[in-house]
Amino acid sequence: MITLQSPIAELTRLDGDKKIGLAKLGIVTVRDLLYHFPTRYADESQYVSIQGLTEDTVATVRGTIKKLTAKKSWKSKMALTEGVIEDVGGTMTVIWFNQPYLSKMLHVGGTIEITGKVSTYKDSLAMVNPTVREEKALPIDSHDSLFASDEHAVLTPVYPETRGVSSLWLHHAVTRALATLETIPDHLPAELLKQNSLPTLKTALIWIHGPKTKDNAIIARKRFAFDEIFSINIARQKERLNIKEQVAYAINTESVDTEDFIKRFGFPLTDAQRTAIGHILQDMEHDVPMSRLLEGDVGSGKTAVAAVAAYATIMNRPFKATDKPLDRSVRTKQTYGSLQVAYMAPTEILATQHFESFIELFRHTGISIALITGSGCRKFPSKVASNKDNWTTISRPQLSKWIANGEIPIVIGTHALIQKSLTFKHLALAIIDEQHRFGLNQRKGLAKKDTHFPHLLSMTATPIPRTLALTIYGDLDLSLLDQLPAGRKQVTTVLVTPDKREDVYEKIRAVLKEGRQCYIICPRIASSDKDAKDTIAKLQMKNVTTEAKRLQEKIFPEYRIGILHSKMTKEKKEESMYDFVNHEVDILVATSVVEVGVNVPNATVIIIEGAERFGLSQLHQLRGRVQRSSYQPYCYLFADAKSERTQERMKLFLEAKNGFELAEYDLQLRGTGELTGTQQWGISDIGMEALRNLKLVEAARQAAITLIVEDPTLEKHPLLDAYTKPFEKMHFE
Numbered sequence: 204m205i206t207l208q209s210p211i212a213e214l215t216r217l218d219g220d221k222k223i224g225l226a227k228l229g230i231v232t233v234r235d236l237l238y239h240f241p242t243r244y245a246d247e248s249q250y251v252s253i254q255g256l257t258e259d260t261v262a263t264v265r266g267t268i269k270k271l272t273a274k275k276s277w278k279s280k281m282a283l284t285e286g287v288i289e290d291v292g293g294t295m296t297v298i299w300f301n302q303p304y305l306s307k308m309l310h311v312g313g314t315i316e317i318t319g320k321v322s323t324y325k326d327s328l329a330m331v332n333p334t335v336r337e338e339k340a341l342p343i344d345s346h347d348s349l350f351a352s353d354e355h356a357v358l359t360p361v362y363p364e365t366r367g368v369s370s371l372w373l374h375h376a377v378t379r380a381l382a383t384l385e386t387i388p389d390h391l392p393a394e395l396l397k398q399n400s401l402p403t404l405k406t407a408l409i410w411i412h413g414p415k416t417k418d419n420a421i422i423a424r425k426r427f428a429f430d431e432i433f434s435i436n437i438a439r440q441k442e443r444l445n446i447k448e449q450v451a452y453a454i455n456t457e458s459v460d461t462e463d464f465i466k467r468f469g470f471p472l473t474d475a476q477r478t479a480i481g482h483i484l485q486d487m488e489h490d491v492p493m494s495r496l497l498e499g500d501v502g503s504g505k506t507a508v509a510a511v512a513a514y515a516t517i518m519n520r521p522f523k524a525t526d527k528p529l530d531r532s533v534r535t536k537q538t539y540g541s542l543q544v545a546y547m548a549p550t551e552i553l554a555t556q557h558f559e560s561f562i563e564l565f566r567h568t569g570i571s572i573a574l575i576t577g578s579g580c581r582k583f584p585s586k587v588a589s590n591k592d593n594w595t596t597i598s599r600p601q602l603s604k605w606i607a608n609g610e611i612p613i614v615i616g617t618h619a620l621i622q623k624s625l626t627f628k629h630l631a632l633a634i635i636d637e638q639h640r641f642g643l644n645q646r647k648g649l650a651k652k653d654t655h656f657p658h659l660l661s662m663t664a665t666p667i668p669r670t671l672a673l674t675i676y677g678d679l680d681l682s683l684l685d686q687l688p689a690g691r692k693q694v695t696t697v698l699v700t701p702d703k704r705e706d707v708y709e710k711i712r713a714v715l716k717e718g719r720q721c722y723i724i725c726p727r728i729a730s731s732d733k734d735a736k737d738t739i740a741k742l743q744m745k746n747v748t749t750e751a752k753r754l755q756e757k758i759f760p761e762y763r764i765g766i767l768h769s770k771m772t773k774e775k776k777e778e779s780m781y782d783f784v785n786h787e788v789d790i791l792v793a794t795s796v797v798e799v800g801v802n803v804p805n806a807t808v809i810i811i812e813g814a815e816r817f818g819l820s821q822l823h824q825l826r827g828r829v830q831r832s833s834y835q836p837y838c839y840l841f842a843d844a845k846s847e848r849t850q851e852r853m854k855l856f857l858e859a860k861n862g863f864e865l866a867e868y869d870l871q872l873r874g875t876g877e878l879t880g881t882q883q884w885g886i887s888d889i890g891m892e893a894l895r896n897l898k899l900v901e902a903a904r905q906a907a908i909t910l911i912v913e914d915p916t917l918e919k920h921p922l923l924d925a926y927t928k929p930f931e932k933m934h935f936e
Contacts, residue, residue: 205383207234214383215376220367227365233380237408239373240427240889241360244420245318245334254292256321256328263318264330266290273306288315296329302369305335313337318359334361334370358414377412390926391430395910399902401426428893429903431886432674436907437923438930439677443494444915446646446678449656451492452519452542452631456484459518461511467567468507473686476504482682483512483660487632492646493658496676499684500862501664501827502691506557508684509634510564512660513544517570517612521629542631543606545649545657546615549637551576552780553801557636558583558615560802562594565613573602575616575625578777582611621648633657637664664827666820666862668870670893670900675886677904685861687830694826696838698814698853707839708758711808715762715789719834720806723792724825725750726813728768745812745841751792759790767793795821797828804832814842815849819856819865827862870895 205214211225214233230236251262266288273284282303287294297317299305309315319333336359362373389396389404396403402410402422411423461484465472472480479497486493499505519542546561548554558574562583565572574581574594580602585595605611609628614620633649638661646657661679672681699707711721727746747768755764765788767779776796782788784803791797791806795817809829814822822840829836844850852868859865886894893899910920917924 204385205233205380207232207237207384207387209233211236211376214380221372224365224368228363228368233384236373236376236380237412239362239377240411240424240887241362242888243361244358244414244417245361250316252292253288253290253295253328256295258321258323258328261318261320263316264288264290264295265314265316266295268309268311268313268315269294271306271309271311273303276300284309288317296324296327297333298324298329298331299335300332301366302332302371305371309335309337316359318361334359336371336374358417358420360412374412381409381412388922390920390922391433392910392920392923395906399429399906401429424889424892425899428889428896429899431890432893432900432903433907434927434930435674435886435890436677436904437911437917437927439675440907440911441915441917441931443678444911446492446494446656449492450654451487451490451656451658452516452521452629453490454484454487454516454519454542454631454658456488456515459515461515464514464568465511468564471689472507473504473684473688475499475684475686476508479508479682479684480511482680483508484515486680487512487516487658492656493660494679495660495682496672496679497660497662497682497684498667498672499662499664500666500687501824502687502830503664503684504688505662505664505684506560507564509546509660509662510561512632513546513561513613513634514565514568516544516632516658517541519631521609521631540609540629541612542629543609543611543627544613544632544634545620545627545630546613546634547620547636547638548615548617550780550801551578551617551777552784553636554615554617556784556801558594561613561615570613571611572613572615573597573606573611575599575602575614575619577617577619577773621645629655630657631655633659635659635661637662664824664862666823666866668866668894670870670895670897671866673900673904674894677907683863685863690833691830692833692835694830694836694838696826696840696857698840698842698844698857701841704841707810710837711810712759714808714837715759718805719808720783720786720788720803721790722797722806722809722825722828723750723754723790724797724809724811725792725794726816728770728794747792747794750812754790754792762789763787764790764792767791767796769794769796795825797825802831803828804834807832807834808837808839810839810841812841814840814853815844819852819859819869820862822856823859823862823865 210232211217211230212222214236217225225231228239230239245263250265253264253266256262256264267290268286269289270287271284272286273282275281276283281300284299284302284305286297286309288297314337316336317330317333319330322329322331324331360370360374360377362370364370364373387405387408391401391404395401401407404426407423407426409423410419411427414420414423461480483493483495483497486495497505497508521540521542546554546557548557554574554576558572558581561572569584572583572594580597580599581594582597582602582605583594585593602611603625606614607626607628614627619625627649630649633646646659649657659679667676697707715721725745725747728748747766751764751766765779765782767776767783771779779788779791780801783791783806784801786805807829809825811817811822811825817825826838829838840853840856842849842853844853855868856865859868893903911917914920917927
């Protein structure tokens, strides 16, 4: 008996090419096949007469096969099927590559419907690799049927395909699967379907693969969009519940003079910073672990907020140790020692900068601060009398020993912090930079012991649309820093036309003469990159290696130019950034790898080549790199702004007030899966479409919250539990 879990080979016979192609598409089981959704539908009610076809348009034609031959192309020996079809308006050529089975499936005299892009072949109209559907017969009066009304529409699904697996083959396989399956159990409770006006799983599968009307397809996609957003929220709420069952250190914030600590910063906090600090301190007053995401533009002051949270934490005493499992009702604080804070950054250079920033903020307190990375360890203050106001290098074993004994209150580092060899004695707060899905297991890894569980403050400079935050960060409370510190100037952003390029170079030269530095961002790493499909685009698109060489030889020979991109080794990347931070390099030519970068106040100019190839949020991140000082920052955009869409996006970027606005624009304007970073989240195209629908996201989130409250372990919903398991493994880094 065929079930959803049956291997696809049990449904239909597969040859070698099919097996390879299906594996490439991620189709292993019948369920995988049914969840391989169409990307679009060919509306075959909108027939066009062959006589009325125009080149470079997508059209649907219904006609009779007059000629059909199978052969191989002369040069590549590629299998091709060539035919001629006829309707009342004329004839046209049709060619299918790599689909030899069509010559056996179709036959001369048969009726077919094809949908594809109209091109020319041997000076006559043709279609290459159109989707095809075989018909029993043409209507009696075919010319009257060319413009059938919507109520008689026939929507043919068009699937993502690969070599050996065509859209047509997938359509037939799906049809067979739906006809063969005896039952399709639904994982969503019936009352939930009713509340949200959603079809059953069986109905949704039938409608998404073979809709009778456009509404069928829309409703089916809504069901699967709800499914995905709901499932992600179920996973997030389960994790939130698990974390709430842990016991954290309750921080007595009233006993800590945070205002005195803040006064020593030398700069005033913004209202947004103070609000965020208030929320964080309020969360940490309880022994339920805090889980909060602090979101703010580059330069909005997240480090200062983190420092206040760290100060409040380490000014508290730990509880007395106990051999028994931690009991919330029986706890006594020690009169000595302090709680600990771990601050994890994504790169060594960023960790080092946080270490240096914390030294300045905590210098007057005498509190010990450590840095631990793959390259080595440091400690502040030094015990050497002549160097007590500075940091000193220390061995990893010695530092690890002091951290394990609780002698070092603040430990800053990279992923070295969660290595098994490093143990904290009284870890109360984990601050995570740019890694928002730092979940239950990672936090347990930091705590190491079955005692107290750390509060979590996750921070990001990546603007996140509201629907996205509600979905993938549903287990985190959100604080926004939507103000910049006093003295920070708005970036002057200019869209540069090609004839003004030399003028921009002269402006940059003037800035460099003043001792400032400059970023130049390119879309690609090298001229041999395979990521650009279009040959002309490959030639025109700026790349790091070629552009750096051109700038050094022809434009800025008197200045030092460095490069940075993702394919460099970790050591080389760190070395390149250190050179730029220490002003041993004047111009850094890089890819967008610098978007989550470091604080280089002296860099006040950025050029972004091929700006149309970046998302709005990504452009904003890049622009923020030069907004780190009191100097006037500049951002110059070189973009191919010929299309209306690009012009609209560039206009929005120039006019938007902050990154939050741009994140929302990005979600609405860009294609599914293109929003900055989403390609690595594992959210499907349908899920990404759903993120544009706030009402659907809010409904799915509330449904998940309600259900988890009623059935925390999903014991009453085993099908839903099994369905949502994979979503628990999605990390969204």
